[in-house]
Amino acid sequence: MCALELGFITGAEKRTCLAxxxxxxxxxxxxxxxxxxxxxxxxxxxxxxxxxxxxNKADQPERDKELWDKIIALIDKANKRRTVESEASASxxxxxxxxxxxxxxxxxxxxxxxxxxxxxxxxxxxKNIGNHVIPQDETIKDNSNVIQLKNHPSPFIKIPSWASLHxxxxxxxxxxxxxxxxxxxxxxxxxxxxxxxxxxxxxxxxLMDSSGISIKRHVYQSLFTACGISKSINDGRFFHNHMMKxxxxxxxxxxxxxxxxxxxxxxxxxxxxxxxFHKMSNKMLSSWNIMISGFVHNxxxxxxxxxxxxxxxxxxxxxMKIFACLLLGCTIDLNVDIGKQIHSYMVKIGFSNDISIDxxxxxxxxxxxxxxxxxLVLDHMVERNATSWTSLMVGYxxxxxxxxxxVLFKHMMLENTELDPFVFSIVLKACSESGNWKAGxxxxxxxIKLGMDSDVSAGTPIVDFYVNxxxxxxxxxxxxxxxxxxxxxxxxxxAGYSQLGRHEECxxxxxxxxxxxxxxxxxxxxxxxxxSSALTDSSSGSQLHADxxxxxxxxxLVGDSALVTMYARCGDMQYAQKAFxxxxxxxxxxxxxxxxxxxxxxxxxxALDFFDMMISCNVKPNAITFIGLLNACSHTGLVSLAxxxxxxxxxxYGVEATVDHYNCMVDVYCRAGQLExxxxxxxxxxxxxxxxxxxxxxxGCTTYRNMGLGxxxxxxxxxxxxxxxxxxxxxxxxxxxxxxxxxxxxxxxMMNERGIRKxxxxxxxxxxxxxxxxxVGDKHHPLTKHIYFKLHELERLVMxxxxxxxxxxxxxxxxxxxxxxxxxxxxxxxxxxGLMSLPTRCxxxxxxxxxxxxxxxxxxxxxxxxxxxxxIVRDSNRFHHFRGGRxxxxxxx
DNA sequence: ATAGGGTTAG
Numbered sequence: 005m006c007a008l009e010l011g012f013i014t015g016a017e018k019r020t021c022l023a024x025x026x027x028x029x030x031x032x033x034x035x036x037x038x039x040x041x042x043x044x045x046x047x048x049x050x051x052x053x054x055x056x057x058x059x060n061k062a063d064q065p066e067r068d069k070e071l072w073d074k075i076i077a078l079i080d081k082a083n084k085r086r087t088v089e090s091e092a093s094a095s096x097x098x099x100x101x102x103x104x105x106x107x108x109x110x111x112x113x114x115x116x117x118x119x120x121x122x123x124x125x126x127x128x129x130x131k132n133i134g135n136h137v138i139p140q141d142e143t144i145k146d147n148s149n150v151i152q153l154k155n156h157p158s159p160f161i162k163i164p165s166w167a168s169l170h171x172x173x174x175x176x177x178x179x180x181x182x183x184x185x186x187x188x189x190x191x192x193x194x195x196x197x198x199x200x201x202x203x204x205x206x207x208x209x210x211l212m213d214s215s216g217i218s219i220k221r222h223v224y225q226s227l228f229t230a231c232g233i234s235k236s237i238n239d240g241r242f243f244h245n246h247m248m249k250x251x252x253x254x255x256x257x258x259x260x261x262x263x264x265x266x267x268x269x270x271x272x273x274x275x276x277x278x279x280x281f282h283k284m285s286n287k288m289l290s291s292w293n294i295m296i297s298g299f300v301h302n303x304x305x306x307x308x309x310x311x312x313x314x315x316x317x318x319x320x321x322x323x324m325k326i327f328a329c330l331l332l333g334c335t336i337d338l339n340v341d342i343g344k345q346i347h348s349y350m351v352k353i354g355f356s357n358d359i360s361i362d363x364x365x366x367x368x369x370x371x372x373x374x375x376x377x378x379x380l381v382l383d384h385m386v387e388r389n390a391t392s393w394t395s396l397m398v399g400y401x402x403x404x405x406x407x408x409x410x411v412l413f414k415h416m417m418l419e420n421t422e423l424d425p426f427v428f429s430i431v432l433k434a435c436s437e438s439g440n441w442k443a444g445x446x447x448x449x450x451x452i453k454l455g456m457d458s459d460v461s462a463g464t465p466i467v468d469f470y471v472n473x474x475x476x477x478x479x480x481x482x483x484x485x486x487x488x489x490x491x492x493x494x495x496x497x498x499a500g501y502s503q504l505g506r507h508e509e510c511x512x513x514x515x516x517x518x519x520x521x522x523x524x525x526x527x528x529x530x531x532x533x534x535x536s537s538a539l540t541d542s543s544s545g546s547q548l549h550a551d552x553x554x555x556x557x558x559x560x561l562v563g564d565s566a567l568v569t570m571y572a573r574c575g576d577m578q579y580a581q582k583a584f585x586x587x588x589x590x591x592x593x594x595x596x597x598x599x600x601x602x603x604x605x606x607x608x609x610x611a612l613d614f615f616d617m618m619i620s621c622n623v624k625p626n627a628i629t630f631i632g633l634l635n636a637c638s639h640t641g642l643v644s645l646a647x648x649x650x651x652x653x654x655x656x657y658g659v660e661a662t663v664d665h666y667n668c669m670v671d672v673y674c675r676a677g678q679l680e681x682x683x684x685x686x687x688x689x690x691x692x693x694x695x696x697x698x699x700x701x702x703x704g705c706t707t708y709r710n711m712g713l714g715x716x717x718x719x720x721x722x723x724x725x726x727x728x729x730x731x732x733x734x735x736x737x738x739x740x741x742x743x744x745x746x747x748x749x750x751x752x753x754m755m756n757e758r759g760i761r762k763x764x765x766x767x768x769x770x771x772x773x774x775x776x777x778x779x780v781g782d783k784h785h786p787l788t789k790h791i792y793f794k795l796h797e798l799e800r801l802v803m804x805x806x807x808x809x810x811x812x813x814x815x816x817x818x819x820x821x822x823x824x825x826x827x828x829x830x831x832x833x834x835x836x837x838g839l840m841s842l843p844t845r846c847x848x849x850x851x852x853x854x855x856x857x858x859x860x861x862x863x864x865x866x867x868x869x870x871x872x873x874x875x876i877v878r879d880s881n882r883f884h885h886f887r888g889g890r891x892x893x894x895x896x897x
Numbered sequence: 898a899t900a901g902g903g904t905t906a907g
């Protein structure tokens with residue numbers, strides 16, 4: 005009760021409680037009187053979303069002066085006819101000074117649509133009182149923040165007992181006409197129920213009982229409706245019991261019983277509903293309808309059908325509604341057999357040419373995948389509307405027959421069907437799924453011509469269409485045209501930014517949404533988790549996670565899988581595992597996420613274990629699962645196991661192996677140094693090698709210095725992809741690694757001629773919330789001097805430690821030369837900076853955009869040994885955990 | 898009555 009919280013009414017707690025009823029009662033009194041004077045019907049009031057019209061009238065006394073006079077006269081009359089009530093009622097109108105001031109000075113119109121007990125409407129009623137009853141100049145004696153209305157006693161000060169619920173013997177006998185119907189109390193009771201305040205409503209009903217005030221049947225009816233809307237079955241049962249006690253079951257008329265049925269059905273209390281239904285001696289078609297539709301809407305098609313048959317047995321003729329309902333049931337249940345029977349039955353009894361029934365049929369057949377039947381029904385319809393067409397179009401797109409959906413759209417346009425926004429969402433989907441960008445743009449034009457692009461239902465699919473086309477600018481434009489974007493529109497644009505790699509933009513939008521208190525949903529969070537993992541921003545990621553938990557917005561699977569990936573990609577496998585373990589029933593994607601996560605961290609045996617668990621949980625792996633598995637094998641040199649997995653893919657799990665899988669296998673061989681086997685597989689004809697296949701082989705040849713194969717691989721690679729930067733770099737590295745300077749120089753020249761530049765390598769590290777970024781030879785950092793000093797110090801330490809191992813002077817000289825060459829690689833700068841700025845026990849986590857080079861990898865291993873620090877490096881490929889001179893990748897990287 | 902937004906890979 006806002007009025008109380010605002011300090012409208014003062015007094016001890018018990019009294020305020022009482023006063024509350026009186027205060028509300030008083031408000032009702034006004035309404036009741038208005039009602040009696042004929043300007044509003046009681047049924048309107050009993051709904052107690054108070055008709056704004058009533059209040060408006062009260063708000064404009066000039067227009068309804070007569071009415072107001074009448075009210076005041078009536079109240080006065082009522083006052084005279086009863087003795088002055090206790091102080092309790094007097095205290096009702098003790099009004100806080102602040103509020104009166106506010107009321108008097110306020111010229112703004114309070115929003116009338118607000119529900120009566122919303123608080124906001126109460127001051128408004130006061131305002132009316134202030135304007136019309138209490139002249140503004142007559143104020144008010146200050147009495148320690150509490151003011152009493154003084155000179156001009158409001159007519160409301162003396163509240164009639166019949167409005168205050170105080171059992172007053174005099175009133176019940178002397179005013180039977182007023183007390184009789186308990187109308188005001190009923191209105192109050194209903195208003196409580198309509199606001200979902202059932203506990204108070206029940207208390208109030210008790211109070212009414214003890215005051216001897218009864219309620220009428222239609223009030224019960226409204227109570228049941230309120231319980232149904234709030235899905236409060238227990239309160240529904242309470243009022244039901246109350247009614248049975250007061251009225252008894254014999255007198256139940258059909259409309260009350262129907263209300264009861266509706267309430268129980270809405271609350272999913274089918275047993276209760278059945279009990280009522282069985283006892284009904286006067287069932288009508290509507291009663292059957294309620295029951296059947298209740299079962300249908302909650303997925304109990306069989307029960308609905310049983311009832312339908314019984315209904316026919318009892319001699320009722322089914323109407324359209326029931327047929328539409330049963331067909332909907334078949335659609336939900338995807339039960340085309342029953343659907344067909346109902347269809348034939350309707351034909352048999354001569355139901356035809358009804359647009360809504362036929363549309364329901366089109367929809368039913370389409371959803372069940374019976375597209376020909378669906379098309380047939382649509383064809384035979386005398387008149388079709390947008391819904392009928394849309395239903396079949398959905399069927400076509402779901403069956404990957406996008407082209408036919410588009411043809412259908414054309415027919416629909418030719419027939420001059422009146423379009424609605426829903427049509428576009430399916431047509432645009434058909435366009436983007438079939439890559440028909442041109443048609444999609446034409447349809448976009450059509451939407452603009454119709455002036456529907458500002459409609460969220462048409463605008464959102466446009467956004468989605470351009471996202472799929474990879475055109476975020478157009479998507480953003482389309483989004484900007486939507487006049488009232490809803491959460492679906494927001495999630496579409498955020499997902500677009502996330503999918504197209506504009507991750508920072510996702511966060512920007514998210515912050516905006518939060519600052520505006522716009523509804524968020526689990527779709528948005530899923531995209532944001534994805535953005536966090538792409539940015540390897542675990543701090544945003546975990547904050548988002550917490551935020552989503554608070555709002556209960558982690559969708560069961562999709563969001564969870566994204567979370568697992570987020571933690572894994574950010575380097576926290578423990579959290580990734582925890583997130584995974586919390587998933588009640590992981591699906592293929594979730595299992596794949598944890599398997600890939602493990603593989604990303606080089607935890608091959610864990611990855612394989614998860615795969616076994618997945619299989620024993622009867623979850624089917626997909627193509628991506630196998631990529632994760634094969635990668636895990638390749639990172640740990642499990643050659644024969646990888647071969648087994650590759651061979652078992654189709655035979656054991658029905659998943660076709662693609663180039664990607666074969667490339668993984670090529671990678672497995674290459675990393676294990678089995679270059680010939682890799683080459684054999686590429687040349688075997690079991691798959692069509694792409695540039696990636698050769699690139700992997702080339703990379704292997706570089707590592708293992710196999711010039712013969714490397715040349716072949718390089719030639720094939722450049723043949724397939726002459727503009728691939730990485731190809732040139734690889735070939736260049738291969739030659740320099742082997743000391744073949746001439747060839748290396750030739751490659752460099754070729755690169756220059758063809759305008760190919762190496763991507764700048766870049767590493768970054770987060771220290772106390774700030775990201776520090778380094779490129780090769782970077783001297784921009786404010787602490788550059790210290791960083792290089794640290795690097796030299798590290799170098800000395802490493803050399804010292806190396807020389808203990810190797811006494812060979814030549815080796816150490818060569819090593820020293822190379823060390824100097826490579827000293828300013830970006831990851832080294834980041835590591836040195838991390839070592840000087842982070843606390844001693846804190847692991848150093850560095851991110852790099854490209855792959856770590858061989859030298860830096862050994863350098864980092866040594867640094868971890870000589871400093872005793874844990875160093876984690878994430879390169880473009882995976883995570884490396886360095887500790888005590890070893891790396892988690894075991895040099896398979 | 899009809900649809901629309903998200904997740905796993907390199």
